[in-house]
Structures are given as C-alpha cells and as structure tokens.
Amino acid sequence: xxxxxxxxxxxxxxxxxxxxxxxxxxxxxxxxxxxxxxxxxxxxxxxxxxxxxxxxxxxxxxxxxxxxxxxxxxxxxxxxxxxxxxxxxxxxxxxxxxxxxxxxxxxxxxxxxxxxxxxxxxxxxxxxxxxxxxxxxxxxxxxxxxxxxxxxxxxxxxxxxxxxxxxxxxxxxxxxxxxxxxxxxxxxxxxxxxxxxxxxxxxxxxxxxxxxxxxxxxxxxxxxxxxxxxxxxxxxxxxxxxxxxxxxxxxxxxxxxxxxxxxxxxxxxxxxxxxxxxxxxxxxxxxxxxxxxxxxxxxxxxxxxxxxxxxxxxxxxxxxxxxxxxxxxxxxxxxxxxxxxxxxxxxxxxxxxxxxxxxxxxxxx
Amino acid sequence: xxxxxxxxxxxxxxxxxxxxxxxxxxxxxxxxxxxxxxxxxxxxxxxxxxxxxxxxxxxxxxxxxxxxxxxxxxxxxxxxxxxxxxxxxxxxxxxxxxxxxxxxxxxxxxxxxxxxxxxxxxxxxxxxxxxxxxxxxxxxxxxxxxxxxxxxxxxxxxxxxxxxxxxxxxxxxxxxxxxxxxxxxxxxxxxxxxxxxxxxxxxxxxxxxxxxxxxxxxxxxxxxxxxxxxxxxxxxxxxxxxxxxxxxxxxxxxxxxxxxxxxxxxx
Amino acid sequence: xxxxxxxxxxxxxxxxxxxxxxxxxxxxxxxxxxxxxxxxxxxxxxxxxxxxxxxxxxxxxxxxxxxxxxxxxxxxxxxxxxxxxxxxxxxxxxxxxxxxxxxxxxxxxxxxxxxxxxxxxxxxxxxxxxxxxxxxxxxxxxxxxxxxxxxxxxxxxxxxxxxxxxxxxxxxxxxxxxxxxxxxxxxxxxxxxxxxxxxxxxxxxxxxxxxxxxxxxxxxxxxxxxxxxxxxxxxxxxxxxxxxxxxxxxxxxxxxxxxxxxxxx
Numbered sequence: 001x002x003x004x005x006x007x008x009x010x011x012x013x014x015x016x017x018x019x020x021x022x023x024x025x026x027x028x029x030x031x032x033x034x035x036x037x038x039x040x041x042x043x044x045x046x047x048x049x050x051x052x053x054x055x056x057x058x059x060x061x062x063x064x065x066x067x068x069x070x071x072x073x074x075x076x077x078x079x080x081x082x083x084x085x086x087x088x089x090x091x092x093x094x095x096x097x098x099x100x101x102x103x104x105x106x107x108x109x110x111x112x113x114x115x116x117x118x119x120x121x122x123x124x125x126x127x128x129x130x131x132x133x134x135x136x137x138x139x140x141x142x143x144x145x146x147x148x149x150x151x152x153x154x155x156x157x158x159x160x161x162x163x164x165x166x167x168x169x170x171x172x173x174x175x176x177x178x179x180x181x182x183x184x185x186x187x188x189x190x191x192x193x194x195x196x197x198x199x200x201x202x203x204x205x206x207x208x209x210x211x212x213x214x215x216x217x218x219x220x221x222x223x224x225x226x227x228x229x230x231x232x233x234x235x236x237x238x239x240x241x242x243x244x245x246x247x248x249x250x251x252x253x254x255x256x257x258x259x260x261x262x263x264x265x266x267x268x269x270x271x272x273x274x275x276x277x278x279x280x281x282x283x284x285x286x287x288x289x290x291x292x293x294x295x296x297x298x299x300x301x302x303x304x305x306x307x308x309x310x311x312x313x314x315x316x317x318x319x320x321x322x323x324x325x326x327x328x329x330x331x332x333x334x335x336x337x338x339x340x341x342x343x344x345x346x347x348x349x350x351x352x353x354x355x356x357x358x359x360x361x362x363x364x365x
Numbered sequence: 366x367x368x369x370x371x372x373x374x375x376x377x378x379x380x381x382x383x384x385x386x387x388x389x390x391x392x393x394x395x396x397x398x399x400x401x402x403x404x405x406x407x408x409x410x411x412x413x414x415x416x417x418x419x420x421x422x423x424x425x426x427x428x429x430x431x432x433x434x435x436x437x438x439x440x441x442x443x444x445x446x447x448x449x450x451x452x453x454x455x456x457x458x459x460x461x462x463x464x465x466x467x468x469x470x471x472x473x474x475x476x477x478x479x480x481x482x483x484x485x486x487x488x489x490x491x492x493x494x495x496x497x498x499x500x501x502x503x504x505x506x507x508x509x510x511x512x513x514x515x516x517x518x519x520x521x522x523x524x525x526x527x528x529x530x531x532x533x534x535x536x537x538x539x540x541x542x543x544x545x546x547x548x549x550x551x552x553x554x555x556x557x558x559x560x561x562x563x564x565x566x567x568x569x570x571x572x573x574x575x576x577x578x579x580x581x582x583x584x585x586x587x588x589x590x591x592x593x594x595x596x597x598x599x600x601x602x603x604x605x606x607x608x609x610x611x612x613x614x615x616x617x618x619x620x621x622x623x624x625x626x627x628x629x630x631x632x
Numbered sequence: 633x634x635x636x637x638x639x640x641x642x643x644x645x646x647x648x649x650x651x652x653x654x655x656x657x658x659x660x661x662x663x664x665x666x667x668x669x670x671x672x673x674x675x676x677x678x679x680x681x682x683x684x685x686x687x688x689x690x691x692x693x694x695x696x697x698x699x700x701x702x703x704x705x706x707x708x709x710x711x712x713x714x715x716x717x718x719x720x721x722x723x724x725x726x727x728x729x730x731x732x733x734x735x736x737x738x739x740x741x742x743x744x745x746x747x748x749x750x751x752x753x754x755x756x757x758x759x760x761x762x763x764x765x766x767x768x769x770x771x772x773x774x775x776x777x778x779x780x781x782x783x784x785x786x787x788x789x790x791x792x793x794x795x796x797x798x799x800x801x802x803x804x805x806x807x808x809x810x811x812x813x814x815x816x817x818x819x820x821x822x823x824x825x826x827x828x829x830x831x832x833x834x835x836x837x838x839x840x841x842x843x844x845x846x847x848x849x850x851x852x853x854x855x856x857x858x859x860x861x862x863x864x865x866x867x868x869x870x871x872x873x874x875x876x877x878x879x880x881x882x883x884x885x886x887x888x889x890x891x892x893x894x895x896x897x
Contacts, residue, residue, distance in 0.1 A: 046535050073534040080535040086528040090550045099546070100536035151536060480823045496824055497779060497807035579781070579808025579819075586809075597712035597811055598786035 003155050003187040007054030007066065009037075009044050016040045016211040019054075022155075027181050027188040029202030031195060033230060036208040038191045039083075042159045045189065046080050047073030058154055074103075076155075079148030083160040085140045087132035093119070093143050094128040100151035118146040122180065138169045145180065156184060159191045174200060195234040199223070207231055225348055226271060236307075237271050238316040241350060244268035249347065255313030258289040258342045267350035274307060274319035276344030280337040281328055288339035296334045299325065310338060393611070400608055401601040408605040416583045417591035418609065424499065424587060425567035428506035429514075432563050436514045437556065441548070443515070444522030455519070462512040469509055470576025477504065477577070501578035502585050506567035513566050517559030521552040561621050568614055672870040673701035677723065679714040680706055681730035681788065681857065682814045683753060686837045687891040688728070691884055695877050702870055710787045710812040711735075718743050718862055725871035728859040728878075730813075731788030735858040747858035748879050749896035751888050754852045755789075755796045756832040757845040758820045765826035769845060770797065772827075773804045779825040781816045784809035788855050789816070793829045795853035817842070831855075833892040856896050 003022040008015060016037035022028045032038050043049035044064070045056060053066040058078070063071040079100075087096050097115035106114065119125040122142045127135055135143065141161060148156060161177065162170045178201055181188050192198055198205045199219040207215040207222070207230070215227045226232035232239035242251035244264040249257045257270060278284070284291060294312025301307075305319045308330060318338065330336070401408070408414060442448050443455050461469055477484035477495045487493040495501045529551060533543045549556070571589040578585040580594060588610045595603035680688050685708045692704035707714070711729035715738045718724050727744055729735045730753070738744045759767050765778050773780050782804070783790030790809070797804055807825060810816045816828040821841045835844040859878055861871040878884050885895065 043531075046531070048531050048534065073531070074537055074539060076535070078535060080532065082528055082532055084528075086526075086532040088529055088532070088547060088551075090553075099533065099538070103533070103536050103538035103542055147532075147536070474822065474824065478822070478824055494779070580784070580810065581806065581808050584807075594784055594786065594809070594811060596716060597710060597784065600716070 002057075002059060003045070003189065004055070004057040004060075005045070007044065007051040007056055007064070009040050009049065009051045011040055011049070014040070014211060016044070016208075018206070018208065018213055020206055020213070020216065022187045022189065024187055025185055026203045027190055027201055029190040029192055029198035029205045030208055031192055031198040031205050031234070032208035033193060035210075037211040038193070038208060039159070041208070042080070042157060042191055045155065045157055046078050047071060047076045077151070077153045078155045078157055079151055079153030080157045081141075081144045081148045081159065081161050084164050085132075085144035087140060087144060087147070089132050091131075092128065093124070093130050093132065093135065096132065096143060097147045097150045100147060104151055115146070115150055118150045119143070122146045122149075136169075137165045138173045141165065141173050142176070145177075149184070154186045156181075156186055156188045157191070158188065160193065161190070162192075162194065162197055177201060224271065224346060225269070227269070232271065236302075236317070236319075237273050238314075240270040240272060240314050240316075242268060242270070244347065251314050253314060255292060257314070257340070257345060259345055259347050260342050261347050264347055264349065268347055269350050271346040272314075272316045272340065273344065273346075274317045276340060277316055277318035278339045279308065279310070279318050279320060279324075279328065279330075280339065283337050284339050286339065287341065289342045290338075290340040290345070292338055294336055294338055296330055296332055296336060298332060299330060310336060312338065316340075396604060396607060396611070400604050404601065405605050405608070408602050409609045413582055414591065414602075414606060414609070417586055417588045417606070418613070420499070420502070420583065420586065421568055421588040421610070422613070424502045424506055425510075425564055425570075428503050428510055428567040429560050429564040431503070431507050432511035432514045432567075433556070433560055436511045436563075437518055437549075440515045440518035441522050441544075444519045444525075458515055459512045461509055462516070466509055466570065466572030466574075467576050470505060470573035473505055473508060473573060473577040477501075496577055497579045497581065497585060499578075499584055502574050502587060505573040505577045506570045509570050509573050510563045510566035514559040514563040517555055517562060518552065521555030521559075522548075525552060557621060561618060565614055565618065568610070672699050672867075672873045674867045674870055675703045675705055676725045676867055676870040676874050677705050677707065678726040678728065678874065679718060679722070679724045680708055680726075680728040681711045681714070682708045682812050683730050683789065683831050683833055684708065684728060684857070685814060687833070687888060687893065690887050690891075691878060694881075694883060694887070695874060698877070699870075699873060702873075704874065708814075712737070712786055713811070715741075715743075723866050724862050725865040725867050726859065726874050727862055728857060729788065730857055731791060731855045732858055733791070734788055735860065738860070742863065744860040744862050747860035748875070749856045749858050750878050750884075751857040751893040752854050752896045753792075753831045753833055753857065753893055754849070754854045755792055755829055755847055756835045757827050757847070758817060758830050758835050758838065758842040759827045759844065760820055760823040760825075761841065761843055763843050764823075767827045767845060770800045770802045770847065773829075774802055778827065780804050780806045781808050781810060781819045781825040781828040782806045783813050783816055783829070784811050787811055787813070789813040789829075789831060792831075792853045792855045796829070796847060796851070799851050799853060800847075831892075836892040854894075857893075 002024055006019040008017045014037065018041060020028070030038055030041060040049065044051050047063065050070055051064050051066045055065040056063050058076060062069050063076050088099065091099065094112060094115050097118055098111040101111035101114045102108065116125060116128060119128060122145060124139055124142045124146065127139055127143065132140060132143070162174055165173055174197065181201060190197065190202055202219065204218055205222050206213055207228070209228060209230055215222060215231055222231055223235040223237070226235050226237060226239050229239055240251055242249045244259065244266060247259055247262040249259050249268055249270055251257065259270065278288070292312055294310040294315070297309040297311050299306050299308055306322055306325045308318045308320060308325070310316060310318060316338065439458065443451055448454055474496065475481050479485060479488040479494055479496065484495055487495070495504060525548065529547050530543050533547045538546070569589060570587070571593065574585065574587060575590055580586050580590050586594065588606060592603050592606045592610070595606060678688065688706060696702050696704060707724065711731060711734040714727060714729065715734055718727055718738055719741045727735070727738060735747045739747060757767060757770065757773070759765070767773065767778070772778065782793045785791055785794050808819070813830055813834060817830050817834045817838060819825045820828040821838060835842060859875050861868065861875050865871040
C-alpha cells in the first residue's frame with residue numbers, strides 16, 4: 001500500500017509539480033501557504049481533477065497517467081476527510097459513515113454494521129442517530145474520519161482536518177488524531193497550512209510553495225535546516241544566506257558571521273534559532289564570537305516569551321523572556337547589541353535551492 | 366423624537382405596498398361577492414364541472430412530473446455549464462416563459478400538429494395525433510410550465526455546495542448514486558418550490574392549450590377552458606368554476622407552504 | 633385568436649364608463665320607415681359577429697362615404713361574448729349578432745333597443761384544400777378517425793350546427809368546440825382538422841383556402857342576423873344612422889348577397 005506521485009497539474013495559469021513516494025504506514029504532511037497548490041494536489045490524488053502529465057500510482061497500480069489511464073474518484077481507494085468535513089447534512093451520522101460501504105456494494109445492514117464499528121472505534125458510536133448539524137466540530141471531525149475509514153482505503157487524505165476547529169478543541173482533536181493515524185496501516189497524506197499539525201502528526205513533511213516542492217524531510221530536518229524563508233519563518237528561526245569561506249560566512253544581505261565549520265565553502269545557509277541570540281544594551285564582552293549592533297523593529301508576545309525582531313547586519317529574531325524585555329525597556333527603535341555563539345549557528349551548503357530568498361522574511365517583511 | 370420618527374416604516378414603501386395588495390386582492394373578493402352561492406354546490410357537482418376539474422388536475426400533475434423528469438437534469442447541466450453553448454440554451458429554454466401562451470400554442474402546432482415538422486412524421490408513420498388529445502393538453506402545459514421549474518432548479522444547483530458531491534464520489538458512489546442520494550435530497554426544497562410553481566402555471570394554462578389541443582369536454586377542456594366556455598352561456602357557472610379552481614390551487618399551495626418557505630430560506 | 637378576444641373584452645369592459653343618454657332609445661322603435669338622420673359624425677363602434685368580419689368593413693366604407701365625418705370601428709367576436717361585453721357596460725354603439733337568441737339576451741338585459749333582422753346565413757362543410765379525408769357529405773363526419781371542428785352550442789354557429797346535424801340524423805364527435813366560427817375556419821385552413829362546419833359565407837370568404845361541400849337547403853339550418861343600437865351608446869345619432877343604413881339601403885343587401893348572405897325575410 002504505497003502512493004507514488006510524479007505529476008504536473010495545471011489549473012488556469014497555475015501549475016503544480018510534485019514527485020514523492022509515500023510508504024505505507026507513514027504520515028506525510030503537505031505543508032504550504034495558501035495558493036501553494038495544496039487543494040489541487042488533494043483533488044489530483046482523490047481523482048477529482050485529472051493530472052496533465054506524469055503519473056499517480058496507488059499500490060503500484062497507475063490510477064492516472066495524464067493520458068488514457070484515468071481511474072475516477074469512484075474507483076480509487078482514497079478516503080478523504082474534507083476541509084470543513086462536508087458531512088452530508090440530510091443523512092444521520094450512521095448513514096454518512098455507511099454511505100461509502102453501501103456505495104461500494106455492501107448491503108444495507110452490512111454497511112450499517114461496518115459504519116457502527118468504525119464509529120465505535122473512534123469513540124463516537126453514541127452520535128449515530130444524530131444529524132451533522134447537531135454535533136460539535138470535534139465530533140464532526142471524528143465522524144468525517146470514520147466516514148473516510150469505513151471504506152478501508154489504501155490512502156487516507158486529510159485536507160486541513162483541524163482548520164475548522166477552535167484553538168482548544170484543536171489541541172484535543174490533534175492528540176486524538178495522532179493515535180488514530182498510528183493505527184492506520186495505509187498511507188496518510190495530511191494537507192495543512194499549520195506547521196504544528198505537520199510537526200506533531202507527520203513522519204515526513206513535504207513543503208509546497210508556488211506549485212513546487214521546496215523542501216522534503218522529517219520534522220527535525222525542517223526545523224534544523226529550513227531551506228526557504230517560508231519554512232524558516234514557520235519554524236520560528238531566521239535563515240541567512242551567504243558565501244562561506246575559511247570559517248566565515250559573508251552574508252548576501254550584509255554582515256559577516258564566524259562559523260564553526262572551516263571546511264564549508266561556497267554558497268551556504270545558516271540557521272539562527274531565536275533562543276540562541278542574546279540581546280544587550282551595551283557592547284558585551286564574552287565568549288560569543290559574533291557580536292553586532294541593531295535596532296528593535298517589533299516585539300511579538302509568543303507563549304512564554306517575546307520574539308524581538310532586530311534590524312541589523314544580519315537582521316534576526318531573538319527570543320527573550322518578558323521580564324528581560326521589561327528590564328531592558330525594549331521598544332521599537334531601541335538600539336541593542338546582539339551576540340551569538342558560533343556553536344549555536346547551524347550551517348550547511350545551499351545546494352540547489354536557488355530560489356531561496358535572501359535574508360529572513362520574518363525580519364524584512 | 367427623531368429616533369422614533371426614523372424607526373417608523375417608510376411611507377414610500379407602505380403606500381405602494383398597500384396599493385399592490387388592494388389591486389391583487391380586490392378582484393378575488395369581487396369574484397367571491399358575485400358568486401351564485403345558492404346554486405354553487407349544484408354547479409360544481411355537475412359531471413361536466415367534475416370532468417374539467419379532474420382533467421385539469423390529472424394533466425397538470427402529469428405535466429409537472431414530466432417537467433421534473435426532464436427539467437431537473439437540464440437544470441443540472443445548465444448549472445454545471447457542461448453543454449456547449451450553455452448561455453444560448455439557457456436563453457432558449459426560458460423563452461416559453463416570456464412568450465404569450467397563444468404563441469406557444471401556434472409554435473406547438475407548427476412542430477407537433479399533424480402537418481408540423483415533428484407531428485407530420487408521427488402522424489404519417491405511426492398515425493399518432495397530438496392536437497385535440499389529452500396528451501396534447503399535457504404537452505402544451507409542459508411546454509409553458511417547465512421553464513419555471515428549470516430556472517428555479519438551476520439556481521439551486523448553482524448555489525449547491527459541490528464538496529458534498531466530491532465527498533460522495535471519493536466514497537465510491539457512481540454519478541447516478543451521487544445524483545440520487547446526495548444532489549437531489551439536498552436541493553429537495555427547491556425542487557418542491559419549482560414543482561409548485563410549475564404545477565400552478567400548468568393548472569392555469571389556457572392560451573397554448575386551447576390553441577394546440579382545442580376545447581372539448583372531458584378530453585381537452587380543462588378548468589380554464591371550461592370557465593371561458595361557460596362565459597359564453599352562463600356567467601354564474603363561469604364564476605362558480607373560477608372559485609372552484611381558485612380554491613383547489615390555494616389549497617395545494619397552502620399544503621406545500623411549509624416546504625416552500627423552507628426552500629426559499631435555504632436557497 | 634381566442635386570447636386576443638378575451639383581452640379585448642377585458643379592455644372594453646373596463647375602459648370607459650358609459651354616460652346615460654336620454655331619448656336616444658326611441659330612434660329605431662318607431663313603426664314604418666323613419667327619416668334617416670341628416671347630420672351625423674364621429675366614431676361609431678360596432679360589435680359584430682365574427683362571421684361578419686369580411687362583409688361589414690365593406691358596408692362601413694359605403695356608410696362613411698355617405699356620411700363624411702364618420703368613422704366606423706369594429707369589434708368582431710363570438711356573439712355571446714359581444715353581448716357579455718355590452719351587458720358589462722362596454723362603450724359600444726351598435727350590436728350585430730349571428731342569431732336572434734343571443735341578441736335577445738342583450739334586449740332582455742335592457743342594453744339594446746329593438747333589433748331588426750338584416751341577413752340570414754346557413755351552414756356548409758369546409759375541408760382543407762385537397763380534402764384529405766375525402767368528405768362528401770355530413771354523414772362522412774361521423775366516420776371514425778375523421779377530425780371535425782365545430783362551434784360550441786353556446787355560440788350561434790354551434791346552435792345552427794346542432795340543428796343541421798339533428799335534421800340529418802348525423803351524430804358527430806368533434807375534437808374541439810370553438811367559441812368563434814372563425815376559429816373553426818382557421819383550424820380547417822391550417823389543416824389541423826379534416827373538416828369543420830361553418831357558415832356558407834365563411835367558405836366564400838376563405839376563397840381557395842378551403843374546399844367545401846354544400847348542404848341542400850331542405851336539410852340545412854339557418855340563422856338570422858339582427859342588428860340594434862345600444863342603449864346609452866356614446867354616439868347614439870351615428871349608431872341610429874348606421875343601423876338604418878344597414879337596414880334600408882338597397883346596395884347593402886347587394887353587398888351581403890355578394891358575400892353569400894341571404895335575405896332575412
């Protein structure tokens with residue numbers, strides 16, 4: 001039970017290109033901003049929109065080759081949890097879940113039994129006789145998952161499964177979803193714009209930007225080595241790009257940083273974690289080998305810390321405690337000194353990521 | 366003071382509104398006032414009156430059923446813009462709505478009369494004759510009334526959330542199952558509203574019917590034709606029949622009202 | 633066709649309120665031959681049976697020639713509908729119906745002055761050109777599969793049709809009962825039906841557009857056309873002049889003859 005994608009889909013003047021092999025038993029998140037092509041991908045995998053070139057295979061069987069071979073959505077073993085769930089409003093929860101088995105040829109009572117079993121598995125069997133309009137958002141999410149699972153699909157496609165929920169419910173449902181997905185044997189494709197969903201639920205994250213894959217890796221790889229401004233911003237880190245040579249990185253946007261890796265040469269990327277940047281009101285005297293000056297652009301409260309955007313060479317984000325911010329009387333325009341240990345600076349070759357923007361969007365934007 | 370005055374309903378809406386109500390209601394009241402109530406029961410229970418009523422109900426219901434069976438699919442096709450030249454087709458199929466009914470009757474004769482382009486073939490090949498038959502009445506009523514159903518349903522299909530259909534397809538449903546179990550139930554209220562409009566139009570059909578199907582008691586003389594014929598001989602009968610027709614249509618629309626209103630609110 | 637008649641009836645019935653006119657009613661009632669009015673002018677509105685559609689405009693032209701300054705306007709329709717309109721107060725000056733019973737309805741309602749017969753008509757069978765059903769006489773109309781259009785009994789041509797069928801002991805099941813003889817003729821001309829029973833004058837008016845079978849006078853039915861001035865006519869003087877013109881002018885009878893009408897006396 002694998003899903004193989006290598007396809008191009010055109011919708012109007014937008015083109016989506018993606019190649020990925022998704023192994024059974026894994027959860028792959030497709031992460032991207034609005035307009036990245038996520039919903040086009042959902043429709044292509046589900047069979048609601050034909051691809052223009054390449055192919056999509058499920059379990060080794062080609063379901064769409066951009067030409068003569070095209071299995072309709074009806075004939076694909078893809079269970080879809082739609083954004084906002086799209087539960088049939090005129091059918092009871094039980095009939096919603098029984099719809100799939102029944103449409104695939106099971107008898108009325110067999111379908112109902114299968115539906116009830118799936119609902120029980122997801123802990124919502126008591127809602128069986130309710131109408132979708134009479135259940136909460138979290139319950140609807142579980143019913144939608146049950147409906148998708150009731151057909152025992154090879155591929156489970158979750159389109160923004162948590163976007164319709166309020167913040168509190170989202171955390172609970174996300175935790176539930178995590179255990180539910182673990183027990184699913186097929187491929188799971190999770191479409192989301194929320195990095196938390198991707199990091200917490202997925203084994204692997206494919207980042208989609210402007211119709212192309214900009215990064216493909218584990219959540220850890222993404223946070224340690226973001227390849228684009230978008231990923232870096234999502235991960236809360238600053239991405240710097242420059243030319244490495246002999247233990248220094250000369251940044252394209254201005255400034256020079258000392259780095260640990262003396263062998264690194266040529267185009268390179270550096271990731272600055274906000275926690276590793278220290279702010280000072282006067283020039284610090286210490287072990288940190290990177291010290292430079294800047295001006296505070298903005299202060300953003302974030303959970304237990306404050307993210308301070310500092311304009312300088314380079315511009316970075318620093319994370320400090322609210323107390324520190326108060327003691328230092330930080331405000332927009334305050335002149336500060338920044339320090340960063342070379343050991344806290346992760347560097348790696350820029351590779352082929354030629355489209356990567358210069359500087360961190362979180363700072364400049 | 367000013368606030369209270371601003372809260373009063375605007376006169377420029379109330380005035381015309383009251384005139385509109387009066388204009389629409391006064392003739393109906395006048396009809397009731399002129400009714401021959403002493404002989405009313407005996408007039409409407411005559412075999413000819415019952416024939417006309419039965420014929421009206423049967424033909425208008427069959428016309429509505431036909432309009433539903435072929436009009437709903439067309440409305441769907443138009444809403445999805447699947448057919449080439451959708452805009453032109455849409456314009457063409459609502460023409461009977463704007464056409465004077467008598468012109469519709471002449472057009473039907475041109476097509477289905479025994480010397481008509483289609484009717485000639487039917488007559489010469491199968492000996493089938495549509496004018497002057499009850500089938501002809503149904504044809505005329507369907508022609509005139511179906512556009513009401515089509516435009517109502519097209520709007521409903523247009524505003525229909527297609528994700529429900531997408532969801533059903535991914536669950537393995539065939540297009541027919543999707544249409545039958547998802548699309549149709551979800552636009553149900555609009556179907557009832559459209560069918561009610563269509564039926565009311567068919568029930569009141571006069572011009573196309575008398576032109577295309579003629580006027581013969583028990584075969585093609587529906588209630589409106591019976592009223593018109595009675596006007597030539599006995600005004601009292603005409604008024605009594607009119608009131609009967611009015612009562613039947615009001616009764617059916619009141620019975621449907623709950624669904625109708627919900628349909629209007631939902632779509 | 634029929635709908636336009638309804639609309640016309642409606643507009644006539646609602647358009648104008650008729651002002652009562654004193655003394656005009658006595659005009660035609662006097663015995664003998666009263667003097668024709670000398671000075672008349674204005675519009676004369678004549679409601680006439682639809683079988684008069686062709687002949688009345690010719691008579692009107694002659695009338696307008698004799699009385700310059702007058703203008704005759706027509707409202708043709710089924711006789712009962714015309715009576716109904718006048719009884720409902722339509723602003724009409726002259727009424728000419730296709731039968732005496734229909735005229736009596738207006739007389740009894742007190743809406744017209746004493747009527748005078750001025751023409752007579754009888755029935756004929758009209759068929760589409762080529763006579764596709766091979767009709768040769770009344771008895772052919774009862775053959776199964778023959779589509780026959782006739783007038784409803786409520787209108788004069790229908791009453792005459794009923795009489796002629798009765799006289800000949802023929803039972804016909806028509807496919808449609810028209811309320812206007814011209815609608816029967818129309819269906820025959822359009823080849824919608826195989827035959828229609830119409831007035832002999834209609835056959836004549838249709839020219840070559842229909843073929844016909846005549847019915848022998850002995851077994852034919854006739855209907856008499858009366859004409860009367862309307863009580864409270866908007867233009868009572870001209871109304872009286874028109875009625876007298878139709879009634880007493882020799883050339884009028886000549887015109888009527890030319891269109892196939894017979895003398896009423």
